[in-house]
Amino acid sequence: MKKLIFVALAGVALIFGIAAVPVASTTGSVKLDWQTDLPKALVQARAEQKLVLLNFTGSDWCSACKVLDNEVFDQAEFAAFAQTNLVLVVVDLPNRKVLPPALLAANQALNTNYDVEGFPTLIALKPDGKVAWRMDGISDNLSPQTVIAPLQALKPL
Secondary structure, three states: OHHHHHHHHHHHHHHHOOOOEEEEOOOOOOEEEEEOOHHHHHHHHHHHOOEEEEEEEOOOOOHHHHHHHHHHHOOHHHHHHHHHHEEEEEEEOOOOOOOOHHHHHHHHHHHHHOOOOOOOEEEEEOOOOOEEEEEEOOOOOOOHHHHHHHHHOOOOO
16 A cells, blocks of 8 residues: 555655656665756755756657766665765656656756756756866766765765
């Protein structure tokens, strides 16, 4: 019954564009909340002295994005780092999946504002909203550390 309620709530969240999507790590003990509201994420980052990590993705069509999800975001090492150091924001521009119109418009605006030309693109923002780091595409040696190491170098904020 609890699983059914969670699935129903997750469906409602997707329909109405609610700002967090829980993602379980491979350990099952750490959950990541991918928000969709950048202004809200920046408020949280300032309060918690964390970086905001923007993940520009085409969730239903971008094969490199799926590799990034599997090789980095779904790994316990990244989940542990993110929980302590990051506010996560997904900026999804899918082809087939339908997003609420306001969310789609916001994602398109972010895509333009940050000059994203390909997917995946990761952009780390300091709590004041300034760009601190960027990764366009993925490399052959992709791992949690290829994302964590440059983000750790930005600390302290």
